[in-house]
Amino acid sequence: MNTLIWLPMSCSPGKAVSGIWRRPRRWPRTGAVPRLLIVHHTPSPALHALFESVRDGATSPEVDGVEVVARPALAATAVDVLGADGYVLGTPANLGYMSGALKHFFDQIYYPCLDATVGRPFAVYVHGNDDTGGALTGIEKITTGLRWKPVQPALSLTGAPARPDLDACWELGAVAAATLLP
Numbered sequence: 001m002n003t004l005i006w007l008p009m010s011c012s013p014g015k016a017v018s019g020i021w022r023r024p025r026r027w028p029r030t031g032a033v034p035r036l037l038i039v040h041h042t043p044s045p046a047l048h049a050l051f052e053s054v055r056d057g058a059t060s061p062e063v064d065g066v067e068v069v070a071r072p073a074l075a076a077t078a079v080d081v082l083g084a085d086g087y088v089l090g091t092p093a094n095l096g097y098m099s100g101a102l103k104h105f106f107d108q109i110y111y112p113c114l115d116a117t118v119g120r121p122f123a124v125y126v127h128g129n130d131d132t133g134g135a136l137t138g139i140e141k142i143t144t145g146l147r148w149k150p151v152q153p154a155l156s157l158t159g160a161p162a163r164p165d166l167d168a169c170w171e172l173g174a175v176a177a178a179t180l181l182p
């Protein structure tokens with residue numbers, strides 16, 4: 001079906017309502033409530049604030065009907081990935097790459113999930129001091145190998161998270177969840 005649906009959204013109470021266009025989807029886990037898996041490495045208050053905004057967006061009333069599961073990257077398993085319909089990945093930039101924790105996640109899920117998760121939607125946020133390029137490139141390579149589909153451009157954030165950064169994370173979570181609505 002090619003019809004687009006307008007999904008109204010607002011980032012915070014009292015703020016002007018924005019929205020997204022989304023295309024109705026069908027998901028293979030027949031009969032199940034669509035599930036969004038947030039896999040994140042959160043080693044600092046800044047990353048915690050970003051993670052909470054992503055989760056708030058994903059669990060907002062506007063996207064009612066999506067189950068949201070969050071897993072630290074060091075605890076997320078292939079079973080978590082296979083049991084979800086879409087993904088949000090969150091990491092700091094570390095030593096010019098994604099965190100070791102998110103890399104470990106990919107190392108262990110890649111082959112078990114390679115065939116079963118083709119085409120699934122995902123979104124990414126990366127936070128660094130000044131350069132997130134290597135992390136974004138690494139994530140793009142691995143998700144291209146998995147043949148996951150980005151739901152919107154990766155979010156690259158630096159410095160102390162300001163209101164626009166938190167709003168962007170909220171929207172990232174909301175869009176990733178809305179993509180899963182039947």
Ligand SMILES: Cc1cc2nc3c(=O)[nH]c(=O)nc-3n(C[C@H](O)[C@H](O)[C@H](O)COP(=O)(O)O)c2cc1C
Nearest residue numbers: 044045046092093094095096127128129130131132
């Ligand atoms: C070992 C280590 C390596 C890091 N490498 C990078 C890097 O390559 N690029 C970058 O922009 N930030 C780098 N950072 C900064 C982290 O991305 C940053 O600490 C993290 O996003 C959390 O932000 P915060 O320290 O402001 O809370 C590094 C931090 C550590 C501890």
